[in-house]
Amino acid sequence: MASVVARALVTVDAEKASKQDLELLKKLVMEFKDELDALGVKVDSLDKRVAVLEDGLGGWKVRGTFWFDANFAGGDDQPGGNSYTGSDMDTEFNKQRFRLFLTKQIDENSLFYAELRAGENENDGWGRGDMYNARIRDMYLQTKLPWEIGLRVGRLLNDWEADRGFYDETDALFTDFRYDGFEFTKAWGGLKATAFVGRNTSRETNFSTADMDPINLVNGSYMSYGLNLDWQASEKFFVGASAFFFDDDETSLAGSYGFNTYGAYLGYDFTDAIGLKGIYYWQDIDGDLANALGGTGAEDSPAAWKAVLTIDQDLLKFTGLRVEYLEQDNMFIGARDYYGLGTDTGEYAHVLQNMEWDNETTKMWFVRADQQWNEKWSSYIRYVHADYDTNGLDDADNWGVAVKYQYTPAIAFRLAYDYIDFGSGNGKGNYNGDDHVIQFRTTISF
Incomplete structure (x- = not known):
């Protein structure tokens, strides 16, 4: 007993x-x-x-995390021909990230959850002084309806790609966006269906923001609908499909600016240490939206796909390994800021900085090797390469190294070096030259 x-x-x-x-x-x-x-x-x-x-x-349960970054940086990555001056990442100390998680178990079936975010990483540059424009990423009630149907209602995050491990550092290919609305889930054995309906949709990065100019879409301009079917066929194999519908109803816009996104994905674990997964998206973009983004004749049915290979350190002994390959049509509406300097810092320079809205395609490689030396010490080496098909754009390269010390279970220190090279002669509005950072990060979890 x-x-x-x-x-x-x-x-x-x-x-x-x-x-x-x-x-x-x-x-x-x-x-x-x-x-x-x-x-x-x-x-x-x-x-x-x-x-x-x-x-x-x-009772209430409070958790949180805080990053403080000391960046020593500089470079010559000014957009050519623009009035912009200075490095995209300067020497600065800032409150890079602050996240507060609040949970209340109401009863056996009902939970309240809220997540507050602030800092440089969340608020477009406000990390050195007061934390302006702190955002609520999640605030919802989770409960259970009859017939074992799960319900979430409130401010919700959609990140089905993260649920299946399709990205590691900065952002998803399409998901990782927030909305106000309702989410329903239902499971039948290994098959799980998730559906949502929402409004006030906004991505974590570059959705309904500057990259959507010149039409200047606003958060309240879409009704959003989605469905994801995920089947865990066995311990080693999973497969799924998803659909997202963004129905424009902004009366101030002259034209039709809706778009739909469809996706399919699968993954297979060859052993406990080796896994391979892939995801493919294709979109149907209304003509007015396509022309507003890419000009007359812009592609209205772009696609994007990614393959991810992971190998655990248990197999290789000296390191773990993650390799990602991405192809994205430049008219694909999704994340456009993968793998920033210092990692997980999307406001800073990144290899897709020069990506245009045109009918060409961008290819990208990402390789990261992580080493866990013992309970206290770990390190990584990373490399990112962007291959632009757009005429007149040089390829971009980014590499970095870091060492991390876990001082206590709640406190960690990391020293990292990152370097990015945009090439030269990229033209007006594009980044040229290089940028780099030596970054000392203090992380506190509570």
Whole structure:
């Protein structure tokens, strides 16, 4: 019985277990304390684990993360012919990221969740002084309807690509956008269906913002609908399909500016250490929107796809490895700021900085090798290459190295160096030359 209690404590799910079950489990720990001691089980740590789970169910739970970056940088990446001066990343100290997570377990089936974001990474440059324009990424009620249908209502994030590990550093190919609305989920064995309807849609980056000029779309200009079917066919294989519909109803715009995006994806784990996955998107863009973005004759049915190979360090011993290959039609409406300097800093220079809205295609390679030396020390080496088909644009290259020290479970320090080369002669409005950063990051998790 003591062995059963010990296993239950290790496997208990705080999100699903009831408060009554956890209280019973705690009583069992106390009752079988001597037997657990005899088995070599650390009763004190198990008792603390139950207390943490019980607290998470019985009241508000607050978590957070904070990055402070000291950047020592410089370069000559001014857009040619523009009045813009100075490096895209200058020497500066800033509050790079602050995220606060607030959770309240209302009852066995209902949960309230909110996530507040602020800092340079979230607010277009405000990281050195006050945190202006802090955003609420999520704020929703999650509950269960009849027939085991899950419901979320409020401010929601759609990031189905992250759920399946299709990106690692900066952004998804198309998902990773927010909306106000409703999400419904239903599972039948290994098949999970997720549908949403929303409004006030905005991407984390470059959706309904400057890259959508000259039509200057606003967040409230679309009704948004989506459906994702995800099938975990076996422990090794998954496959899925998705569809997104953005229906323009902004009366101030003269024309039709809606677009639809369709996707299919799959993945296979050859072993516990080697996995391969791929995702493919194609779009149907209304003519007025296509012409506004790319000019008369712009492509209105662009596509984008990505393949990802991962190899764990357990196999290679000295390093883990992630290799991504991407092809994206330049008229594809999605993220356009992958893998920024210093990583995960989309406001700074990145290899897709010179990507045009035209009928050409951009290809990109991303390779990252991560090394976990022990519980305290880790490092990485990374390389990114963008190959532009657009005439007159040089290819761009970015490489970086970093070492990280986990001082305590909650505090970490990282020293990184990143360098990017845009080439030369890229023309007015494009980036030329190079940029670099030496970055010291302090991370606090609580």
